[in-house]
Amino acid sequence: MTFAKRRWRNGFITLLAGAALVAWYSAYDVALYQASFLTGWLLLGAVLILALYNGRKKFSMLPMGTAATWLQVHIYLGLLAVLIFALHIDWQMPNGILDSVLALFFVTAAGSGMFGLYISRRYARMLTRRSEEVVLERIPQFIAALRQEAEAVVLASATETGSSTIADFYGNKLSAYFSGPRNTWLHVRGSRRASFALTTELKTMTRYLNEQEMLHADRLIALVERKDQLDYVYALQSLLKAWLFVHIPTTYGLIALALLHLLLVYSFGGAV
Amino acid sequence: MVEAVTIQRPRRWDAPFSEDMDQAEVDRILALEPFRDMDRDRFPESLPLAGIIANDTRLVRYQDGDIIMREGDYGNSAFLVVNGQVRVLLPPGLPETMLGRAQTAKKGLMQALAQLWRNRPYAEVRGAYSAEQSGGTASRAEGAHQARIFLQDVPAILDNYRSATLAAADMFGEIAALGRTQRTATVFSDGPSELLEIRWQGLRDIRRRVDDFRRHVDRLYRERSLASHLQATPMFQHLDEATIARIADETLFETYGDFDWQTQYQRHRDESFNRRLAEEPVIVAEGDYPDGLLLVRAGFARVSQMVNNGHRTVRYIGRGAVFGMAEIIQNWHRDNSDAGGGGAEEQDRTTALQATLRGLGYVDILRVPTAVIEEFVLPTLSAQALADYGQLDDARIGFELRHEDKGAGHTKMDSGILEFLVEHRYINGTATMLVDLDRCTRCDECVLACARAHDNNPRFNRHGRRHDHYMVANACMHCMDPVCMIGCPTGAIHRASPGGQVVINDTTCIGCATCAGSCPYDNIRMVEVRDGNGAFIRDTNTNAPIAKATKCDLCLDQPGGPACQRACPHDALKRVDMQDLSDLGRWLNR
Numbered sequence: 001m002t003f004a005k006r007r008w009r010n011g012f013i014t015l016l017a018g019a020a021l022v023a024w025y026s027a028y029d030v031a032l033y034q035a036s037f038l039t040g041w042l043l044l045g046a047v048l049i050l051a052l053y054n055g056r057k058k059f060s061m062l063p064m065g066t067a068a069t070w071l072q073v074h075i076y077l078g079l080l081a082v083l084i085f086a087l088h089i090d091w092q093m094p095n096g097i098l099d100s101v102l103a104l105f106f107v108t109a110a111g112s113g114m115f116g117l118y119i120s121r122r123y124a125r126m127l128t129r130r131s132e133e134v135v136l137e138r139i140p141q142f143i144a145a146l147r148q149e150a151e152a153v154v155l156a157s158a159t160e161t162g163s164s165t166i167a168d169f170y171g172n173k174l175s176a177y178f179s180g181p182r183n184t185w186l187h188v189r190g191s192r193r194a195s196f197a198l199t200t201e202l203k204t205m206t207r208y209l210n211e212q213e214m215l216h217a218d219r220l221i222a223l224v225e226r227k228d229q230l231d232y233v234y235a236l237q238s239l240l241k242a243w244l245f246v247h248i249p250t251t252y253g254l255i256a257l258a259l260l261h262l263l264l265v266y267s268f269g270g271a272v
Numbered sequence: 273m274v275e276a277v278t279i280q281r282p283r284r285w286d287a288p289f290s291e292d293m294d295q296a297e298v299d300r301i302l303a304l305e306p307f308r309d310m311d312r313d314r315f316p317e318s319l320p321l322a323g324i325i326a327n328d329t330r331l332v333r334y335q336d337g338d339i340i341m342r343e344g345d346y347g348n349s350a351f352l353v354v355n356g357q358v359r360v361l362l363p364p365g366l367p368e369t370m371l372g373r374a375q376t377a378k379k380g381l382m383q384a385l386a387q388l389w390r391n392r393p394y395a396e397v398r399g400a401y402s403a404e405q406s407g408g409t410a411s412r413a414e415g416a417h418q419a420r421i422f423l424q425d426v427p428a429i430l431d432n433y434r435s436a437t438l439a440a441a442d443m444f445g446e447i448a449a450l451g452r453t454q455r456t457a458t459v460f461s462d463g464p465s466e467l468l469e470i471r472w473q474g475l476r477d478i479r480r481r482v483d484d485f486r487r488h489v490d491r492l493y494r495e496r497s498l499a500s501h502l503q504a505t506p507m508f509q510h511l512d513e514a515t516i517a518r519i520a521d522e523t524l525f526e527t528y529g530d531f532d533w534q535t536q537y538q539r540h541r542d543e544s545f546n547r548r549l550a551e552e553p554v555i556v557a558e559g560d561y562p563d564g565l566l567l568v569r570a571g572f573a574r575v576s577q578m579v580n581n582g583h584r585t586v587r588y589i590g591r592g593a594v595f596g597m598a599e600i601i602q603n604w605h606r607d608n609s610d611a612g613g614g615g616a617e618e619q620d621r622t623t624a625l626q627a628t629l630r631g632l633g634y635v636d637i638l639r640v641p642t643a644v645i646e647e648f649v650l651p652t653l654s655a656q657a658l659a660d661y662g663q664l665d666d667a668r669i670g671f672e673l674r675h676e677d678k679g680a681g682h683t684k685m686d687s688g689i690l691e692f693l694v695e696h697r698y699i700n701g702t703a704t705m706l707v708d709l710d711r712c713t714r715c716d717e718c719v720l721a722c723a724r725a726h727d728n729n730p731r732f733n734r735h736g737r738r739h740d741h742y743m744v745a746n747a748c749m750h751c752m753d754p755v756c757m758i759g760c761p762t763g764a765i766h767r768a769s770p771g772g773q774v775v776i777n778d779t780t781c782i783g784c785a786t787c788a789g790s791c792p793y794d795n796i797r798m799v800e801v802r803d804g805n806g807a808f809i810r811d812t813n814t815n816a817p818i819a820k821a822t823k824c825d826l827c828l829d830q831p832g833g834p835a836c837q838r839a840c841p842h843d844a845l846k847r848v849d850m851q852d853l854s855d856l857g858r859w860l861n862r
């Protein structure tokens with residue numbers, strides 16, 4: 001099945017389920033039942049099922065279906081959960097502190113999930129188009145190697161030509177650049193402003209170089225470009241991992257707060 | 273100006289099979305059957321029989337019970353008994369465990385789950401290796417680079433298993449060596465014996481020049497495998513045994529390419545496309561008269577068509593495939609409708625071959641002459657079958673795969689990816705790891721899942737050659753033609769039954785790295801193993817760390833199958849059988 005067909009199928013099923021849910025909710029409401037109890041239990045159930053997906057990843061050795069199938073369920077059930085949440089809070093922000101915090105946790109978990117889905121699809125393509133394959137954890141090593149290479153070029157330039165132009169430029173502009181990943185936020189936003197500015201400055205500096213120095217400058221420019229590539233990969237891959245540090249803890253926090261909310265509702269809300 | 277470095281052009285016998293074949297040994301061998309009766313004038317001066325004996329053979333001495341070849345192994349040499357006798361075990365043969373192979377049992381659910389806490393914290397931890405390696409067999413070192421597996425209780429084997437004796441001047445193993453197929457029986461030394469091992473190149477040259485020898489090998493093949501191969505070909509399946517036998521009698525055997533194709537591939541893989549294409553032997557060329565139906569018996573072939581000044585690959589074919597049937601049918605129809613006609617006009621209307629067929633690496637071809645097909649096959653095919661088989665290659669219009677779900681456009685394959693897969697010989701894989709980089713978030717869940725399933729040791733690298741947004745990762749492809757298995761001295765690398773996955777028995781692996789060196793795709797890694805405390809296990813004599821070959825085993829012992837594929841949340845990774853073009857096409861066009 002193509003991805004497009006799968007999207008249509010899963011989207012249609014979710015839409016049907018959503019419509020059925022709204023109808024059920026309306027019927028409950030018309031019958032003067034407390035529909036928020038229905039949506040509350042459904043929402044808790046949905047969130048618990050959504051949280052199981054992370055467990056599935058840990059138990060990859062068990063034959064529990066593919067992670068891809070689980071992710072599809074996670075995505076579309078997550079969308080359905082947003083609708084249930086909206087019905088549960090009656091499309092208004094709650095008033096109480098606990099309820100407000102609970103709602104904030106839900107919005108953060110759902111929002112980070114959607115953001116994660118978006119960058120998972122978009123960044124994967126961006127990484128493919130603009131870079132070679134590099135493992136995130138090894139990038140600091142590669143940057144260190146580039147730094148050593150750049151310093152060797154600068155030293156060679158100074159000793160062979162007796163000129164300090166390149167060395168001065170390195171000390172002022174490039175030393176910090178080569179010391180670790182840089183311009184992370186700019187890369188994440190898709191901006192190439194910083195690397196463009198640096199390359200422009202480098203090219204401006206070449207006006208003051210003779211032919212022999214130019215050879216060293218060209219090598220330095222190539223190293224800057226490679227470093228820029230690594231920064232780009234570092235930025236995108238870091239964000240591809242970092243969003244989970246928001247999504248997963250807020251989900252667990254959400255479950256804990258939801259259980260507390262449930263306890264309070266049943267203790268003081270007149271339920272039963 | 274820099275002066276060019278000159279060397280003597282490398283020649284075939286620069287690296288003889290053995291350094292120990294001196295003139296006295298060569299003379300002794302030449303005096304034995306069957307070499308004694310061979311007409312030496314049939315061999316050119318540049319390739320004398322004595323030269324073949326000196327450079328393409330070696331004398332090997334075996335002790336009682338030594339296993340000479342194992343059923344199921346791949347080998348590139350045949351053996352001639354010089355002194356003593358050997359035993360061939362008749363079907364059903366020895367159990368797998370007695371051949372130095374491991375029986376892999378699937379883990380239960382609890383065992384699989386227990387990997388979460390039982391996996392060791394150090395890399396490549398192994399338990400203590402016992403001297404008793406498998407039921408009934410053991411191994412011993414034989415020189416610095418040799419090891420032998422031997423049967424511990426020969427009398428019991430002879431009592432319990434049927435066997436046949438081969439004595440001096442008997443030859444065995446030539447069919448598997450020439451046809452690149454698995455050994456069909458296990459052979460062991462019955463008492464001390466001396467054997468002449470003849471490598472493939474020598475066998476090939478003798479077969480070319482000695483009619484008796486060629487007839488002997490061809491007869492063996494005709495008797496043992498040809499009929500069953502023909503019967504398995506779809507367009508022959510309806511024929512009776514007598515007709516199949518007549519077709520078999522007329523069938524010609526042809527071999528193209530280099531037996532050691534992996535070596536050549538490794539040498540040329542970074543050269544230009546045209547250079548590599550020029551290295552591929554042409555089996556039949558586009559525009560040739562179809563003088564026979566070609567059946568691929570072993571190996572792979574590229575089907576290409578001329579486009580202006582270049583060749584465009586339209587598909588690849590492998591074992592069991594046929595080539596040229598459509599053109600033969602077209603010409604047969606024309607002949608039948610024009611009965612009695614002829615001349616130049618008819619000649620013009622002859623349908624020539626629509627594509628070129630080139631050998632990829634090593635390929636064995638069976639050529640059934642057109643006249644035989646016209647006499648025995650075409651008249652017996654239904655009108656529907658004739659119409660199906662008679663469709664000419666329409667690849668110029670598109671790349672829709674023939675005989676594969678034609679109604680579905682999603683089986684179309686981009687020509688670029690097809691060229692990429694063929695050029696790099698990824699078509700050899702039955703479980704090639706393809707990664708769609710447009711879907712892959714580089715989360716490494718596949719690597720983590722693999723590590724969890726293998727005692728915290730990932731068995732592949734999420735790295736490899738790329739074409740567009742597809743990557744073929746460095747993971748064992750479980751090849752159709754597993755060149756890694758050729759030359760393993762202990763048979764540790766073998767095909768698991770019944771799935772046919774290529775696996776390594778860690779216990780019998782001696783760490784010689786023959787398999788790792790042979791793998792054209794760099795998918796086998798040598799690792800230094802540790803004990804449970806993280807200390808390297810060392811050789812008692814040399815103190816050198818013990819090395820073992822490791823690679824993907826397709827999670828043979830895991831209850832759910834390949835963990836990497838199941839763990840990918842984004843549908844980015846798939847283990848693809850490259851023979852299943854329909855499946856591949858669907859995945860590429862999702």
